Amino acid sequence: MNSVARSRIYHPARALAVCSGVILTAGVGAGCADQPGEDGEQIEFTSTEQAITAVAGDPLPGTDAVGFAGARTAFMTVEGLDDGLGPIFNEKACGNCHTQGAIGGAGVQIERRFGKVVNGIFNTLSNEGGSLRQLFTVGAFTGLGGQACNPPLEVEPADATVHNVGRLTTPLFGAGLIEAIPDSVIVANAQNQPLSIRGTVSNVKVLLPNPNQPSALNTTRVGRFGWKAGIATLAQFAADAYLNEMGISTQSCIGGTSVTAFAFESKPNGVAVPAGCDDRAPAHAAISGVPASTDDVVGTCAAGQTELQDDVAEFTEFMTFLAPAPRTAIDPNINLQGGTVFNAIGCAGCHLLKDYVTPSAPVNGVPGNFTFRPRSDFLLHNIGTGDGIGNDGDSVATTNLVRTAPLWGLHHRTKFMHDGASTSITAAIARHGGQASTARSNFNALGTSDRNAMLTAMNSD
Numbered sequence: 001m002n003s004v005a006r007s008r009i010y011h012p013a014r015a016l017a018v019c020s021g022v023i024l025t026a027g028v029g030a031g032c033a034d035q036p037g038e039d040g041e042q043i044e045f046t047s048t049e050q051a052i053t054a055v056a057g058d059p060l061p062g063t064d065a066v067g068f069a070g071a072r073t074a075f076m077t078v079e080g081l082d083d084g085l086g087p088i089f090n091e092k093a094c095g096n097c098h099t100q101g102a103i104g105g106a107g108v109q110i111e112r113r114f115g116k117v118v119n120g121i122f123n124t125l126s127n128e129g130g131s132l133r134q135l136f137t138v139g140a141f142t143g144l145g146g147q148a149c150n151p152p153l154e155v156e157p158a159d160a161t162v163h164n165v166g167r168l169t170t171p172l173f174g175a176g177l178i179e180a181i182p183d184s185v186i187v188a189n190a191q192n193q194p195l196s197i198r199g200t201v202s203n204v205k206v207l208l209p210n211p212n213q214p215s216a217l218n219t220t221r222v223g224r225f226g227w228k229a230g231i232a233t234l235a236q237f238a239a240d241a242y243l244n245e246m247g248i249s250t251q252s253c254i255g256g257t258s259v260t261a262f263a264f265e266s267k268p269n270g271v272a273v274p275a276g277c278d279d280r281a282p283a284h285a286a287i288s289g290v291p292a293s294t295d296d297v298v299g300t301c302a303a304g305q306t307e308l309q310d311d312v313a314e315f316t317e318f319m320t321f322l323a324p325a326p327r328t329a330i331d332p333n334i335n336l337q338g339g340t341v342f343n344a345i346g347c348a349g350c351h352l353l354k355d356y357v358t359p360s361a362p363v364n365g366v367p368g369n370f371t372f373r374p375r376s377d378f379l380l381h382n383i384g385t386g387d388g389i390g391n392d393g394d395s396v397a398t399t400n401l402v403r404t405a406p407l408w409g410l411h412h413r414t415k416f417m418h419d420g421a422s423t424s425i426t427a428a429i430a431r432h433g434g435q436a437s438t439a440r441s442n443f444n445a446l447g448t449s450d451r452n453a454m455l456t457a458m459n460s461d
């Protein structure tokens with residue numbers, strides 16, 4: 001904190017008063033003394049270190065510019081039937097959804113999911129095409145074998161009990177830094193939280209690791225990506241999105257193992273389209289265990305080969321080296337007042353106002369010892385917004401947990417919360433209940449100066 005920030009107009013006693021008010025009325029310490037602050041601690045909303053790039057969409061410092069530009073082009077490339085698009089899909093390019101602020105940003109597209117609860121246990125209805133309901137079919141076309149093809153559009157099955165759930169497109173700025181956070185740091189975030197707001201670590205299986213770490217294949221790691229923190233690596237998210245958003249199926253090689261988790265074409269409502277009617281991607285050489293319909297393959301994976309399918313590799317590179325979006329200019333006094341209020345009323349209990357630092361030599365190649373402040377604990381919470389969608393076998397309680405949304409790059413956004421149903425930051429705050437209800441009440445009780453300072457600080461990032 002520099003001397004300008006210290007010569008503030010803000011009165012520390014007021015933050016203390018808000019915080020002790022919480023203790024008196026709620027009888028718990030939730031919202032007070034959250035890490036890293038103490039009661040009434042003065043803390044800037046945005047740390048100075050984060051001003052590292054000129055514009056949103058820039059790469060992290062030290063990134064190979066040519067490689068990054070090529071990866072960005074791949075991320076923006078619009079795919080067609082001949083590339084493997086289909087049989088059903090949501091969009092034709094990653095960059096058609098991740099657009100706000102720059103390519104790689106959040107988006108306005110809202111995807112749809114469904115599922116069914118049987119005896120308190122969630123079922124994705126995978127045999128009926130769940131839980132993602134792709135919004136488009138490639139429609140009528142002539143297959144490479146000359147056959148007439150017309151894949152049907154997926155519809156919500158009649159036996160679904162969880163209906164038409166929305167999922168907003170999230171931003172990817174700084175994703176490689178998030179990937180580099182050690183699991184132990186996220187686990188510690190939970191341990192440091194008071195019980196009333198303690199988050200749940202999302203332990204997930206790594207189906208596709210970063211190629212620099214083949215040994216991570218099929219190990220359990222802490223998930224951190226997506227609204228439900230369901231995925232731990234960017235390579236896996238890339239292959240998953242390529243398949244599920246665009247219908248492009250891929251095989252990759254990791255340490256000699258052929259990874260086929262993303263090699264199988266989508267079946268609209270669980271019914272496979274006739275052979276050759278998934279798309280018009282050219283045939284590949286036969287590989288044991290890889291379907292003939294897989295659009296893009298690496299090969300047999302002999303001799304311990306590690307190689308991501310090339311598009312998946314490009315997407316992974318782009319997302320890994322995409323820097324956090326720069327903040328806008330803010331009066332240092334407002335930055336300090338806003339951060340102090342944000343901390344004092346309990347928002348920072350989950351949206352941590354701490355700087356993360358990457359390890360000295362991160363596996364994914366992002367800069368080492370690099371400071372960033374995404375304002376999330378990367379844990380799952382029930383704040384009363386749960387959408388009831390989960391993985392097969394999840395309890396209903398688990399399906400209602402949502403990852404603490406990182407609060408950076410907010411000024412580029414027009415929609416908020418997992419379903420995109422909120423169109424302002426204040427509307428998003430108003431929906432915080434459950435574990436976040438004390439923080440929301442504290443926000444509602446703020447005076448005009450504190451409220452405005454906090455919102456201005458949030459909007460400056």
Ligand code: HEC
Pocket residue numbers: 090091092093094095096097098109110111167168169170171172175224225226227228234237238241242245246315319
């Ligand atoms: C149809 C729009 C759409 C397309 C196309 C799309 N995405 Fe996304 N993306 C989303 C949505 C919606 C989410 C949030 C998903 C969720 O968590 O339920 C998301 C989330 C992500 C995340 C997680 C980020 C975070 O917040 O943790 C990554 C990584 C990602 N997408 C990468 C990709 C890549 C790579 C492609 C291209 C292969 C792609 N996306 C194509 C809509 C899209």
Ligand code: HEC
Pocket residue numbers: 197345346347348349350351380381382383385386402403404405406407415416417418419425428429432435436439440443
């Ligand atoms: C108990 C943990 C917790 C606390 C405390 C909390 N939040 Fe959140 N916040 C979340 C979770 C979880 C989400 C995602 C919820 C969803 O999308 O359904 C979220 C989402 C948001 C979003 C939307 C971000 C986006 O990308 O759409 C904003 C803005 C936000 N919180 C601000 C605040 C503010 C301001 C406070 C204090 C008044 C606060 N939060 C307190 C957990 C918390």
